[in-house]
Amino acid sequence: GNSVTQMEGPVTLSEEAFLTINCTYTATGYPSLFWYVQYPGEGLQLLLKATKADDKGSNKGFEATYRKETTSFHLEKGSVQVSDSAVYFCALSDHPWGGISGGSNYKLTFGKGTLLTVNP
Amino acid sequence: GAVVSQHPSWVICKSGTSVKIECRSLDFQATTMFWYRQFPKQSLMLMATSNEGSKATYEQGVEKDKFLINHASLTLSTLTVTSAHPEDSSFYICSARPSGVSYNEQFFGPGTRLTVL
Numbered sequence: 047g048n049s050v051t052q053m054e055g056p057v058t059l060s061e062e063a064f065l066t067i068n069c070t071y072t073a074t075g076y077p078s079l080f081w082y083v084q085y086p087g088e089g090l091q092l093l094l095k096a097t098k099a100d101d102k103g104s105n106k107g108f109e110a111t112y113r114k115e116t117t118s119f120h121l122e123k124g125s126v127q128v129s130d131s132a133v134y135f136c137a138l139s140d141h142p143w144g145g146i147s148g149g150s151n152y153k154l155t156f157g158k159g160t161l162l163t164v165n166p
Numbered sequence: 167g168a169v170v171s172q173h174p175s176w177v178i179c180k181s182g183t184s185v186k187i188e189c190r191s192l193d194f195q196a197t198t199m200f201w202y203r204q205f206p207k208q209s210l211m212l213m214a215t216s217n218e219g220s221k222a223t224y225e226q227g228v229e230k231d232k233f234l235i236n237h238a239s240l241t242l243s244t245l246t247v248t249s250a251h252p253e254d255s256s257f258y259i260c261s262a263r264p265s266g267v268s269y270n271e272q273f274f275g276p277g278t279r280l281t282v283l
Contacts (some may be wrong), residue, residue: 152198
């Protein structure tokens with residue numbers, strides 16, 4: 047079955063530090079990969095995505111590259127801010143981003159989440 | 167942006183009682199909604215996929231008679247925890263996938279904290 051393994055937290059950084067949160071996956075076929083972010087008291091929000099090998103997803107200064115050869119999708123940001131403090135989840139979906147299928151194919155498999163705290 | 171709400175945001179109940187949690191898509195229609203359970207410091211575990219107008223599809227190991235799901239409209243799915251016990255205490259999160267789109271994006275609710283005494 048599918049699985050996602052991500053770096054255990056918590057991660058504590060100073061403002062403007064470089065961030066890496068590692069994520070590796072196991073899946074059959076060619077999954078789509080996602081990073082979700084959960085700010086305190088809020089629901090999960092999609093941060094970025096990549097739908098095929100070598101794709102780079104980016105948003106709000108965060109980046110992640112779909113590496114099929116290493117089955118990885120590490121999240122990086124060059125200079126974190128206090129407002130980036132949140133829980134970050136890596137996830138995968140069997141269903142390709144651009145295709146229609148039955149509801150069960152849209153299932154997401156999540157990693158355990160990594161709590162990031164950025165101090166001023 | 168697409169907003170999903172959950173009600174209540176937290177609930178405390180006595181063992182043996184039933185609790186209903188609502189998940190609403192506020193500004194879009196959702197043929198498919200998902201229910202997750204999250205334990206402290208654990209990942210989100212998919213419990214079931216809820217399809218409007220049909221029976222929910224439960225994941226292996228999830229008791230369908232205990233966790234009743236109803237998706238009676240394109241904007242509302244409910245999860246009822248029947249005869250709740252302390253081990254059912256958890257954080258329940260729903261997500262909704264917009265109808266008629268060709269991509270797999272889900273919008274998440276803020277979650278419901280259930281505590282069973």
